[in-house]
Amino acid sequence: MNKNVIQKIREYASIFVFGACLMAQSTVQAQEIDMLIKGGHVIDPKNNIDGIMDVAIKDGKIFRVASNIPANTSKKTVNATGLYVSPGFIDMHVHVFAGAEDPGYKGFEISNGFGSVAPDDFTFRSGVTTVVDAGSSGWRNFPEFKKQTIDHSQTRVLAFISIAGYGMVGTVHAQDTTDMNPVTTAFIMNEYPDIIVGIKAHHYQGHDFTPVDRAIAAGKKTNKPIIVDFGSSTPKLSIEELFMKHFRPGDIFTHTFSGNAATNLTPGGREPIVDVNNKVKPFIFEAQKQGRIFDVGHGGGAFVWATAINAFKQGFYPNTISTDLYRSSRNAGMKDMANVMSKFLNMGMSIQDVIVRSTWNPANVIQHTDLGHLSVGAEADVSVFNIREGKFGYLDARGTVLNGTKKLEAELTLRAGKVAWDLNGLSGTQWDAVSR
Amino acid sequence: MMRIKTTGISEFFQQQFIRLAQGIAAVLVLVLITATVQAQEIDILLKGGHVIDPKNNINSKMDVAIVGDKIFRIAADIPANTSKKTIDISGLYLTPGIIDMHAHVFHGADVNSISANSPGGLQADAFSFRAGVTTVVDAGSAGWRNFPLFKTQVIDRSQTRVLAFLNVVGRGMVTRYDQQDVTDMNPEMNAYMIKKLHPTILVGIKSAHYWGDFTSVDKAVESGKLANVPVIVDFGEHSPPNSIESLFMEHFRPGDIFTHTFSEHAISKTTGGRESIVDVKTRKVKPFVFAAQKRGIIFDVGHGAGAFNFNQAIPALKQGFMPNTISTDLYNLSMNAAMKDMTNVMSKFLAMGMGLQDVILRTTWNPAQVIKRPDLGHLTVGSEADIAVFNLKKGNFGYMDVGRTKISGTEKLEAELTLRAGRVVWDLNGISAPQWEMPAPNN
Numbered sequence: 044m045n046k047n048v049i050q051k052i053r054e055y056a057s058i059f060v061f062g063a064c065l066m067a068q069s070t071v072q073a074q075e076i077d078m079l080i081k082g083g084h085v086i087d088p089k090n091n092i093d094g095i096m097d098v099a100i101k102d103g104k105i106f107r108v109a110s111n112i113p114a115n116t117s118k119k120t121v122n123a124t125g126l127y128v129s130p131g132f133i134d135m136h137v138h139v140f141a142g143a144e145d146p147g148y149k150g151f152e153i154s155n156g157f158g159s160v161a162p163d164d165f166t167f168r169s170g171v172t173t174v175v176d177a178g179s180s181g182w183r184n185f186p187e188f189k190k191q192t193i194d195h196s197q198t199r200v201l202a203f204i205s206i207a208g209y210g211m212v213g214t215v216h217a218q219d220t221t222d223m224n225p226v227t228t229a230f231i232m233n234e235y236p237d238i239i240v241g242i243k244a245h246h247y248q249g250h251d252f253t254p255v256d257r258a259i260a261a262g263k264k265t266n267k268p269i270i271v272d273f274g275s276s277t278p279k280l281s282i283e284e285l286f287m288k289h290f291r292p293g294d295i296f297t298h299t300f301s302g303n304a305a306t307n308l309t310p311g312g313r314e315p316i317v318d319v320n321n322k323v324k325p326f327i328f329e330a331q332k333q334g335r336i337f338d339v340g341h342g343g344g345a346f347v348w349a350t351a352i353n354a355f356k357q358g359f360y361p362n363t364i365s366t367d368l369y370r371s372s373r374n375a376g377m378k379d380m381a382n383v384m385s386k387f388l389n390m391g392m393s394i395q396d397v398i399v400r401s402t403w404n405p406a407n408v409i410q411h412t413d414l415g416h417l418s419v420g421a422e423a424d425v426s427v428f429n430i431r432e433g434k435f436g437y438l439d440a441r442g443t444v445l446n447g448t449k450k451l452e453a454e455l456t457l458r459a460g461k462v463a464w465d466l467n468g469l470s471g472t473q474w475d476a477v478s479r
Numbered sequence: 480m481m482r483i484k485t486t487g488i489s490e491f492f493q494q495q496f497i498r499l500a501q502g503i504a505a506v507l508v509l510v511l512i513t514a515t516v517q518a519q520e521i522d523i524l525l526k527g528g529h530v531i532d533p534k535n536n537i538n539s540k541m542d543v544a545i546v547g548d549k550i551f552r553i554a555a556d557i558p559a560n561t562s563k564k565t566i567d568i569s570g571l572y573l574t575p576g577i578i579d580m581h582a583h584v585f586h587g588a589d590v591n592s593i594s595a596n597s598p599g600g601l602q603a604d605a606f607s608f609r610a611g612v613t614t615v616v617d618a619g620s621a622g623w624r625n626f627p628l629f630k631t632q633v634i635d636r637s638q639t640r641v642l643a644f645l646n647v648v649g650r651g652m653v654t655r656y657d658q659q660d661v662t663d664m665n666p667e668m669n670a671y672m673i674k675k676l677h678p679t680i681l682v683g684i685k686s687a688h689y690w691g692d693f694t695s696v697d698k699a700v701e702s703g704k705l706a707n708v709p710v711i712v713d714f715g716e717h718s719p720p721n722s723i724e725s726l727f728m729e730h731f732r733p734g735d736i737f738t739h740t741f742s743e744h745a746i747s748k749t750t751g752g753r754e755s756i757v758d759v760k761t762r763k764v765k766p767f768v769f770a771a772q773k774r775g776i777i778f779d780v781g782h783g784a785g786a787f788n789f790n791q792a793i794p795a796l797k798q799g800f801m802p803n804t805i806s807t808d809l810y811n812l813s814m815n816a817a818m819k820d821m822t823n824v825m826s827k828f829l830a831m832g833m834g835l836q837d838v839i840l841r842t843t844w845n846p847a848q849v850i851k852r853p854d855l856g857h858l859t860v861g862s863e864a865d866i867a868v869f870n871l872k873k874g875n876f877g878y879m880d881v882g883r884t885k886i887s888g889t890e891k892l893e894a895e896l897t898l899r900a901g902r903v904v905w906d907l908n909g910i911s912a913p914q915w916e917m918p919a920p921n922n
Contacts, residue, residue, distance in 0.1 A: 141598065142588040143632050155588070157636055161598055164605045167815050191588050195598060197815075319921040348915035374608050374905055436908035443916070444909035464815050467877035468885030474789035 076117035077101050077460060078470075083123030083427060087130060088399035089406075089416035098128055100423040103460035108417055121469050123427050126454055129398050130415050131172025131424030133405040134380050136270070136297055136340040136365035137162070139200060140179035140188045140210065150213020151246075151369075153179045155187065158211075158370045165368055166198040167464035169381035170426035170453035173414055174198055175405070177270060177297070177340070177367070178205035178243025182224070182231040185210075185239070193238065197458055199424070201409065203243040203270050204228060206258040217246035217275075220253050225260035232265045240409040241295075245272035250280065255289050262291070268408065270295040270338065274313025282314045283326045292334025295408060298345035299337040299361050300354065302441065313345075321353045328359065336408050341377045341440075342367030346386075348439045355390050363408055364400040376438035381428070381451045386437045389447030394430065397451075427455035427469070522546050522901065524562035527569035528868060533840040534575075534847075534857035543573060545864045548900035553858055566911050568868050571895055574839045575856050576613025576865030579821050580846040581711070581738055581781040581806035582606075584641060585620035585629045585651070594620040594652035596628060599811045603639040606809055608905035610821040611867030611894035614855055615639055616846070618711060618738070618781070618808070619646035619685025623665070623672040626651075626681070634680060638899060640865070642850065644685040644711050645669055647699040655716075658688040664698040670705030681706075682850035683736070687713035690751060693721065696730050703735070709849065711736040711779065715744050715786070718751030724767045733775025736849060739786035740778040740802050741795065742881075755791055762794045769800065777849050782818045782881075783808030789831075789880045796831050804849055805841040817879035822869075822892040827878045830888025835871070868896035 076099040085096040085108065097112040098105065114120040139162040142155030152158035159179055166174060180188040185204050193200045205211055208222040216222070232239045242261045244254040258269040273285060273296065286296065303315050316327045316337075331337060339346065339361050354360075364387060366372065366380050377383060380401070387397050406415030413421065431450040438444055456464035465471065523545040530541040530553065542557040543550065559565040584603040587596030594600045600620050607615055621629040626645060634641045646652060649663040657663070673681040684702045689695035699710040714726060714737065727737065744753035756768045756778075772778060780787065780802050805828060807813065807821050818824060821842070828838050847856030854862060872891040879885045897905035906912065 141586070141602070143586070143596070157586075157602070160602060160605060161586070161811075163811065163815060164601065168819070191590060192598070195590055321918065321920060349918050352915075353917075370604070373605065376909075378609075378907075434908075436910065436912075438906060438909040438912055439915065441915075442912050444912045444914050446914070465879065466819075467875075468817075468879040468883075469877070471877065471879045471883045471885035474793070474880065474884035474886050 075101060076106060076112070077119065079112055079114060079117035079120045080123050080128055080425065080427060081112070081114060081120050083126045083128035085128045085417070086395055086398045087417040088395065089403040090418060092417070093395060098417060098425065100457070100460045103423055105417050105419050105421045105423050107419060119470070121455065123469070126427050126429050127394065129426050129428070130402040130417050131426050131456065131458065132170045132380055132401045133173040133175070133415055134166070134171045134365050134368065135175045135363050135405040135409065136177045136338060136367045137174040138179045138211070138369040139174060139176050140192060142191065146213045146216070148213055148215065150215070151211050152213070153369060154210035154212045155184060160368055160370065160373060162192065162196040162198040162200050165373065165379050167456040167458065168453055169379040170428050170456055171380045172199060172424035172426070172456065172458045174200055175240060175409055176200060176202040178203050178245055179210050181205040181208040181210040182228045183208040185231050185235070189235065189238065197463060199458070201238055201240050201411065203241045204231065204239055205243045205245065206254050206261065211245065214246055218248060220249070223254055223257040225257050225264060228261040229264035232261065232267065240411065241268040241270055243270050243272070246275050248275045248277070250276050250278070252280070252285070252289055255285065259289065259291065259294070262294070267410065268293045268295055268336070270297050272297055272340070279312060279314045282316070283324070286330035286335050287326065290335050293336065293408070295336040295338050297338040297340035297365070297367070298342065299339055300347060300351040301345040302347035302350055315350055316359070317350055317353045321349070323354050323357045323359045331359070331362070336362045338363045339365050339383065340367040341365070341372065341383050342369070343371035343375050343377065344440045346376065346440050348443055348445050352390060360392070360396070361400060363405045364397065365405070376440050376442070381453055382437070385435070385447070385449060385451045386445070388430070388449045388451065389435070389437060389445060423457055423460035425457040426453060428453050520546060521551060521557070521562035522564065524557055524559060524565040525568050525573055525866070525868065526557070526559060526565050527567055528571050528573035530573045530858070531836055531839045532575060532858045533836065534844040535859060537858070538836055543858065543866065545898070545901045548864055550858050550860050550862050550864050552860060566896070568896070568910065572835070572869045572871060574867050574869065575843040575858050576867050576897065576899065577611045577821055577842045578614045578616070578846040578856055579607070579612045579807050579809065580616045580804050580850065581618045581779060581808045582615040583620050583808070583810040584615055584617050584633060586633055592653045594810060595625055595650065596632070601809060601811065601814065603633065603637040603641050606814065606820050607639040608897040608899070609894055611869060611897055612821050613640060613865035613867070613897065613899045615641055616682060616850060617641060617643040619644045619687055620652050622646040622649040622651035623668045624649040624651070626672055626677070630677070630680065638904060640899070642680055642682050642852070644683045645672060645681050647684055647686045647695055647702060652687065655688055659690055661694050661698070664695065666698055666702040666705055669702035673706040673708055681708070682852065683708040684710045685713070686710060688716050690716050690718070693726070693730055696726065700730060700732065700735070703732070708851065709734045709736055709777070711738055713738055713781070715739060715742065715753035716751040720752045720754040723754045723756070724765070727771035727774070727776045728767065731776050734777065734849070736777040736779050738779040738781035738806070738808070739783065740780055741788060741792040742786035743788040743791050744785065756800070757791045757794050762790070764795050764798045764800045772800070772803070777803045779804045780806050780824065781808040782806070782813065782824050783810070784812035784816050784818065785881050787817065787880050788882055789884055789886055793831055796833065801833070801837070802841065804846045805838065806846070817881050817883070822894055823878070826876070826888065826891045829890050829892070830876070830878050830886055864898055864901040866898040867894060869893065870895045
């Protein structure tokens with residue numbers, strides 16, 4: 044045989060092999076995405092994305108966000124046309140230290156008790172992938188909280204710990220200033236720096252700022268924010284003094300839209316952010332400008348339409364939207380995160396503004412900038428939701444209603460790339476398509 | 480000294496007239512007072528809804544009146560002014576509070592336990608009212624040894640009515656291994672706990688997750704005979720599977736319950752499998768299944784995380800086999816999967832073609848009879864006012880099974896309003912509440 048011919052065959056062969064290699068590579072590429080969420084309206088405030096985009100997930104991480112990623116490059120494709128796609132919601136105020144301990148007196152039973160709810164019960168079905176427990180445990184029982192609940196939850200559970208050593212057992216325990224130790228609190232926080240995001244002060248009836256100041260002392264040692272449930276003292280303590288003289292920038296006031304009335308949990312009544320003429324107090328705007336964080340923390344008794352709507356009309360918006368999920372709020376006006384977010388939609392807040400307050404804003408507030416966005420490489424916590432149109436009603440903590448036309452409904456929730464909730468079987472296959 | 484008064488004729492008539500007038504006035508006042516009392520006698524009036532109460536053969540537009548914690552009256556057009564509070568439920572369905580006959584609610588902190596005192600058991604109030612459920616029956620999470628703990632820790636602290644099947648195993652559902660311990664299956668103790676100690680809470684006996692022969696079932700039936708209650712059996716972990724024909728025809732009594740009816744449970748190396756009611760080759764319901772149901776064997780859905788397959792349920796329904804009771808098998812692994820909650824499971828049966836009345840029957844009066852609690856599951860005057868009000872949404876919906884296959888449907892039940900013993904315990908859209916008002920400025 045002619046040497047040239049052999050040479051040519053060799054050349055062709057190598058071209059063939061090269062081609063085969065290319066094809067093999069493209070086949071690999073065809074399988075490289077684990078799940079593709081296609082055609083949804085992506086809202087990712089951190090990355091300034093607000094439009095129709097495809098979201099590709101691989102190995103539990105965000106792999107790519109772009110328009111028109113081909114479906115044949117993914118093992119599985121979910122059609123999200125007509126739906127919204129956002130980072131998994133962060134609910135910054137919940138109580139999930141569920142257990143069976145009885146304080147022996149009528150208390151919150153939130154610390155290792157029945158007053159808390161189990162984290163996975165209410166999260167994924169309302170688009171939430173991260174919850175932050177708001178002080179259910181203190182430094183004495185946080186390790187138990189972690190072993191018993193956090194380590195066994197599919198939901199990402201982070202926590203503020205209470206400045207009170209045993210957390211939120213009941214009102215009596217919340218008065219024990221001898222068990223509010225910034226040194227031991229900071230020690231436990233440093234043991235679990237990835238989980239504990241700050242310190243909570245709460246339900247104190249003394250006419251002074253002791254728990255707040257102790258919490259701030261622990262916050263200074265750890266460089267973390269505090270969150271305060273204020274308003275249990277009679278006569279009321281000044282929230283202006285709280286914001287301007289005690290808080291640092293980044294510290295958080297929760298239950299922002301509560302009314303003036305005294306409740307079991309706030310016997311003194313919490314000073315509202317609006318005055319008797321329905322005007323937002325001027326120092327509130329100033330406090331927010333100076334970096335004080337206003338969190339919703341709806342709860343069973345801390346969200347009143349009159350306060351919220353007045354504030355809203357005057358241009359005052361909360362920094363973060365959260366539920367204060369616990370026994371007494373879950374079946375009342377609060378219900379779940381999707382319901383609370385829907386309330387803000389129906390007050391006139393845009394979906395983009397609602398999403399930023401339930402994703403990237405809380406992520407910043409709790410200093411977890413790894414969360415609350417869809418940047419490539421981020422853990423694939425994704426919420427796919429629809430906004431139902433119809434006639435809906437929304438209850439506040441006073442048992443009064445705001446009518447609305449929109450309702451946010453969680454369709455599909457992914458936690459670290461895994462389907463954790465699928466309301467209508469978006470990720471399923473038709474039953475008779477499966478051969479048996 | 481007594482003064483004797485003499486009266487003339489005219490004076491006499493005058494006095495009589497005054498007495499008569501006084502009498503008439505008194506009667507009038509009495510009538511008025513009665514009418515005023517009547518105007519206030521109803522506490523809550525649910526007005527304009529379509530009532531489905533299978534026990535009482537009601538399936539039409541009716542008003543439902545509640546006084547205190549009881550059903551006071553059901554009739555067309557009860558006037559709103561006879562009630563302190565009226566809730567307009569036009570366009571909605573009203574049914575007896577739903578009974579979920581298979582749930583796991585022995586919530587606790589033992590992370591090494593499956594369902595007993597464990598996070599695997601859910602908090603009863605977390606999933607009930609928002610799905611129209613007012614009564615749940617725990618399916619064997621506790622045995623006689625830990626039922627007292629279950630009662631004080633959960634049952635006594637729940638707003639939901641919690642009843643229970645007692646596990647045939649004394650320690651209840653702790654681990655798979657505990658379920659095999661025949662030495663801890665004690666009919667005497669089980670019957671004592673049910674009949675003597677807690678007859679109003681314990682409704683039967685559960686046998687589950689057994690790997691051997693019929694011992695677990697037979698011990699349960701023996702307990703059931705002593706206590707005069709039914710048994711409920713999760714028959715899923717035998718390798719090779721035990722005969723369900725033998726279970727239904729030789730071991731069960733009429734009234735005994737087979738749960739996980741529509742599972743197609745493949746045999747796994749670790750846990751064995753469950754024989755299905757529909758033949759996996761021909762897709763025909765096995766003839767003895769019809770015979771068993773005729774014999775009085777109860778077929779319960781018990782959806783769960785691994786026990787509901789469309790390729791069982793759809794052929795069965797098409798061939799005229801209907802489950803007696805629809806239930807969730809609610810626990811930590813089913814709550815966020817295909818099961819979700821009671822309304823989702825009920826809606827699945829609507830999507831498969833079952834009528835709404837048939838679905839309501841299987842979630843109210845049927846389970847009440849199965850657990851021998853005829854005081855529940857209906858709206859008879861005088862019964863406790865446990866009520867569900869549903870919205871039947873229209874649209875495009877999808878329903879999944881445990882194999883992640885799906886069917887589509889055009890209807891979905893949504894719990895609008897739930898009352899437990901006459902109290903509103905769930906109100907999705909605030910239909911029982913007034914509109915908010917701007918407070919008057921106060922300077």
